[in-house]
Amino acid sequence: MSVTEASLAVETRNLEMTYRGLGQKSSQALAGVSLEIERGVIFGLLGQNGAGKTTLVKLLLSLIRPTSGTARVLGHNPFHARTRRRIGYLPEQMRLPEYMKAASFLRYMGELNGVDSAVMKKRIPALLDLVGLPGEKKPLSAYSKGMQQRLGLAQALLNEPELLFLDEPTEGLDPLGRKQVRDLLVTLKAGGKTIFLNSHLLSEIELVCDRVVILNRGAVVREGTPAEFAKHTGEYRIRLSDGGDAARAAVASVVPGARWEDKTVLLSPQNRAQLNALIDRLRAVPVEIETIEPVHSTLEEYFIQAVTGGSA
Amino acid sequence: MMGAVIRDTLRESYNRRIGLVLIAFSVIVPVILLSLIRIEHGPDGKLQVLMVGFHSLPPETFALSTFMGLLDAANSYWVILGIFAVAPLMMSFLEKGRADLVISKGTPRWQIFLGRFLGVFALFSGTVFLMAVVPALYLWARTGVSIRQYLIAVSISVFAFSTMMALMSVAAMGATHPSMPIYLAFVYTIFSPQLAQRKAIYYQDIITWKWGQWVVDWLYRILPKTSELALASRKYLIAGVLDSWWPIWSSALFVVGALALACWLMRRKSF
Numbered sequence: 001m002s003v004t005e006a007s008l009a010v011e012t013r014n015l016e017m018t019y020r021g022l023g024q025k026s027s028q029a030l031a032g033v034s035l036e037i038e039r040g041v042i043f044g045l046l047g048q049n050g051a052g053k054t055t056l057v058k059l060l061l062s063l064i065r066p067t068s069g070t071a072r073v074l075g076h077n078p079f080h081a082r083t084r085r086r087i088g089y090l091p092e093q094m095r096l097p098e099y100m101k102a103a104s105f106l107r108y109m110g111e112l113n114g115v116d117s118a119v120m121k122k123r124i125p126a127l128l129d130l131v132g133l134p135g136e137k138k139p140l141s142a143y144s145k146g147m148q149q150r151l152g153l154a155q156a157l158l159n160e161p162e163l164l165f166l167d168e169p170t171e172g173l174d175p176l177g178r179k180q181v182r183d184l185l186v187t188l189k190a191g192g193k194t195i196f197l198n199s200h201l202l203s204e205i206e207l208v209c210d211r212v213v214i215l216n217r218g219a220v221v222r223e224g225t226p227a228e229f230a231k232h233t234g235e236y237r238i239r240l241s242d243g244g245d246a247a248r249a250a251v252a253s254v255v256p257g258a259r260w261e262d263k264t265v266l267l268s269p270q271n272r273a274q275l276n277a278l279i280d281r282l283r284a285v286p287v288e289i290e291t292i293e294p295v296h297s298t299l300e301e302y303f304i305q306a307v308t309g310g311s312a
Numbered sequence: 313m314m315g316a317v318i319r320d321t322l323r324e325s326y327n328r329r330i331g332l333v334l335i336a337f338s339v340i341v342p343v344i345l346l347s348l349i350r351i352e353h354g355p356d357g358k359l360q361v362l363m364v365g366f367h368s369l370p371p372e373t374f375a376l377s378t379f380m381g382l383l384d385a386a387n388s389y390w391v392i393l394g395i396f397a398v399a400p401l402m403m404s405f406l407e408k409g410r411a412d413l414v415i416s417k418g419t420p421r422w423q424i425f426l427g428r429f430l431g432v433f434a435l436f437s438g439t440v441f442l443m444a445v446v447p448a449l450y451l452w453a454r455t456g457v458s459i460r461q462y463l464i465a466v467s468i469s470v471f472a473f474s475t476m477m478a479l480m481s482v483a484a485m486g487a488t489h490p491s492m493p494i495y496l497a498f499v500y501t502i503f504s505p506q507l508a509q510r511k512a513i514y515y516q517d518i519i520t521w522k523w524g525q526w527v528v529d530w531l532y533r534i535l536p537k538t539s540e541l542a543l544a545s546r547k548y549l550i551a552g553v554l555d556s557w558w559p560i561w562s563s564a565l566f567v568v569g570a571l572a573l574a575c576w577l578m579r580r581k582s583f
Contacts, residue, residue, distance in 0.1 A: 061416045064582040085418030095409030097320070099327035111316035112417035112424075155413070 009194035010037040015069035044209035052218040088161030098141035145172030235295040241288035321431025338439035371455035399490040468545035475536030478570035485577035505539035
């Protein structure tokens with residue numbers, strides 16, 4: 001089914017970006033990236049350092065201009081200020097104005113996004129509460145990395161954006177803070193917001209994202225859902241009560257090439273019938289079978305395969 | 313939204329040491345000056361201004377010498393302090409990590425740039441007002457001495473600095489550190505009087521070829537006439553007339569052109 005423009009939060013066509021510096025070798029950060037992100041989803045962008053993730057986010061926010069190709073955000077050119085008022089952004093590297101306090105900083109960010117001052121009066125305390133900085137009066141120069149990150153998240157939400165770009169949102173947060181952010185993302189999604197999540201924490205992406213794209217050397221190398229990535233590898237892990245010679249001989253006679261770790265064997269039967277034959281053979285030894293579990297690839301394994309060129 | 317940027321620029325200036333120095337001096341100078349003078353009636357019943365350690369003077373004579381001193385300070389020391397205060401403020405919002413926050417918001421880039429420019433201009437002109445205009449208003453209120461010529465002379469002086477700021481703002485768009493606009497401003501402070509006197513200084517012996525003179529003539533026409541504006545402000549204070557409007561309108565054209573160029577560069581800039 002073709003996706004109509006109105007239902008797309010982000011759309012890029014052959015987006016290319018080459019950095020050229022005076023007297024420096026040019027370097028290609030993006031090599032023809034075409035993406036379609038539907039509204040109301042949590043989209044995860046994965047890639048190694050230097051894969052082009054931040055460049056892509058900056059292009060979508062019009063912080064930089066593409067060498068070629070087009071980008072549309074919420075159906076419009078992101079260079080238009082009116083489009084950006086509907087977007088929230090938490091940058092990876094944030095430099096907060098040290099001379100401000102949390103509320104004055106949020107007010108300034110809101111003013112830049114054209115948020116009404118009466119609205120801000122109500123929303124700022126609520127947002128500070130939401131991100132875990134209630135009634136914070138310290139100057140921003142005294143903020144820890146985690147506090148800065150929480151405030152960064154609050155400023156990204158201040159204009160009630162339809163589309164939220166979050167670049168490493170849990171950076172510097174403790175495990176509880178990370179969980180709070182994940183819960184917040186799910187709540188925002190339930191409220192109809194689209195979230196573009198750029199993170200190197202694969203477990204985070206796996207837990208919250210509806211769709212994941214893996215970038216490698218500026219190009220999209222894999223695209224799918226976390227469930228598709230975590231598919232069955234064809235292997236089974238069987239834990240036995242005894243890993244002695246008799247058991248090993250029984251396994252080798254039915255499924256050759258199994259790998260043993262103490263009483264656990266990892267094997268790849270050709271089909272379910274061969275697996276059942278192995279179970280019968282083991283019982284006949286007799287060896288007690290404690291557990292049998294299919295082995296699924298993790299997003300991490302999938303990611304490593306994708307960026308090193310292996311098949312998924 | 314431009315108002316928010318202006319307010320942020322002023323707020324930042326109070327928190328930067330050099331901005332604070334500018335503000336502190338602009339308060340200290342008039343406080344010291346006014347604490348050193350006494351205005352009283354002389355034996356002949358006329359008002360006299362007595363400065364500690366000096367003879368008493370008629371208000372008009374005292375006012376002229378004081379205004380001349382304040383105007384010279386505004387045209388020299390204040391410009392130097394101003395350059396150091398202005399350059400970091402014109403570039404701090406372009407710093408990595410901060411630009412991402414500001415530029416990604418729904419305010420057009422040209423408004424962010426102009427807001428910064430106007431904020432910095434408000435800081436400079438505000439401190440000049442405190443330093444040079446407040447004592448004048450005090451003298452006028454106490455003695456009735458005319459300050460009209462002085463106020464116009466101070467305005468010309470502030471305008472001269474704004475032309476320098478326009479030049480610095482273009483440099484700031486291409487620079488990575490505030491030192492570049494600072495260098496440029498200082499180089500131009502030296503270069504400007506030489507351009508004004510180019511025929512006497514260079515055309516006799518150094519730049520004798522025609523096209524070279526043509527290039528320098530055009531540089532003079534295009535670039536702001538900061539030294540001539542400083543001279544014009546001094547002359548206006550003394551005589552109440554301008555010899556020529558040329559330095560004013562050509563510098564005003566430069567400011568408009570430079571700001572338009574800086575806005576365009578800001579629009580094209582990658583962050």
